[in-house]
Amino acid sequence: MASSASTTAPTAHPPRPFAVPQRGSSVAGKAYWAMAQRVALTAAAIDCGYIALFLWLGSLPLALVNVGSIAMYLVAHALIQRRHNTAGILLIWLEVVAHSALGSLLVGWDSGFHYYLLLFIPAVVIANSGRYAAPIVLALLAYYLGLRWACDHWGALAPLAGKGQQIVNAIHVCVVFGMFAALAAFYRRTILIAENRLLKQATLDALTGLNNRAHFYTLAGHTLARIQRTGEPVALLLCDIDHFKQVNDRHGHATGDQVLVTVAGVLSRNLRESDVIARWGGEEFLALMPASPLASALEVAERIRVAIEQTTVHHQNNPVPLTMSFGVVQVASGDDLQAAIARADKALYQSKHGGRNRVTVG
Missing domain, CATH: 1.20.1070 (Rhopdopsin 7-helix transmembrane proteins)
Incomplete structure (x- = not known):
């Protein structure tokens, strides 16, 4: 039996x-x-x-x-x-x-x-x-x-x-x-x-699969604690999808979600596994890039900007063009994370008001 x-x-x-x-x-x-x-x-x-x-x-x-x-x-x-x-x-x-x-x-x-x-x-x-x-x-x-x-x-x-x-x-x-x-x-x-x-529900954004804000702080804290001992350069990249509200208003939230997932994929493919990337909120994304001098971070941001510009999401067979604006800053040794994020946000604000679809150093 x-x-x-x-x-x-x-x-x-x-x-x-x-x-x-x-x-x-x-x-x-x-x-x-x-x-x-x-x-x-x-x-x-x-x-x-x-x-x-x-x-x-x-x-x-x-x-x-x-x-x-x-x-x-x-x-x-x-x-x-x-x-x-x-x-x-x-x-x-x-x-x-x-x-x-x-x-x-x-x-x-x-x-x-x-x-x-x-x-x-x-x-x-x-x-x-x-x-x-x-x-x-x-x-x-x-x-x-x-x-x-x-x-x-x-x-x-x-x-x-x-x-x-x-x-x-x-x-x-x-x-x-x-x-x-x-x-x-x-x-x-x-x-x-x-x-x-x-664990995934607690640490990842349900739509994009990227780290959520709370988990970003945890991972970034570990990363910054490590680099303070090694002295390696660290960059912070904050980016925002241009005219995202218009995408939702014209094409619906389902298309808006598709845009967010597409952008998250482009970011993941162009950033390293060692980089800490998160959906920061709404249409904003944030990445902490250890072992990255400012010049290298700018190259990465520009590469992502071009890749996003060349990416198209379709709604009912109609193309929905995408662009993103970026703010990039160097995180100084002993720098407060919140202060570095505030500087990156200020640089992003300058990109937005400078015509969008560009990278600005903070």
Whole structure:
């Protein structure tokens, strides 16, 4: 028998018994259901091996039980594939619960069929709030103890000959250890994905993927602290899309967003990985450039200006021309970051009032 307790995964949706993510609700939800289908097929394949095992041990009833289990897993796979998700998961639960009971009653408690029930505990607790998890776990405990009592009361109804029970127990221990490891790996991967998503939300601009203002201050602080020890030159580049309000007014905010993403791409391609770049706010972008003398920073700014000027965004097949204005300053050793940004902003202001689409040194 192969348990599929790992198919109950954490979900961001409102808690409910046997909570599962809704198909199509997120990338994680789609991955979850793909995983659930793989688990059903894997469990069916493992049960094929159990059929051979129990035929070898001379237990036709248990071999037939595994035939039924394979059918249930295949039906569960088909249900999930057809988006009957809850029915598919409940069928998997039913298979594990029934198979554990039948195996324990036929072969005896010491065969270890009951180990598979334990896989439900972390799955239930992680996937549900305490309101639902506690009663489900208590019900599972009652079922577990009731099954133990029944096995002690009636004994093995169809015991295996020789060391058959010990062989089955050893196999169950190995399989359940593997399943617990896979279950832990799944939840660890889920947690890491969630942490990474939260980190991106906290540090990156959702539209452009560049650093947001708060994270820029953090990264820039580290960079400035390092260069104060080395004495290397640092430049600051502040730029602003020309006539961006007109783009939004004439072509709509969707086109405006496309412009911002396009500009962010041009900036990223023309700046180094060591440069700290951020969407500063609205249509403004800011970059801290370590190991950059002022002359080098001016060359980079001019290269970006030309690249932006040669870039065109289309709205309904109509070109939307782009230009940017720049302010570039050298950050002196021990210079306050806010003061340097203020000087770059003043230089940018001069570019705007000097005709736009130009670079000004502050």
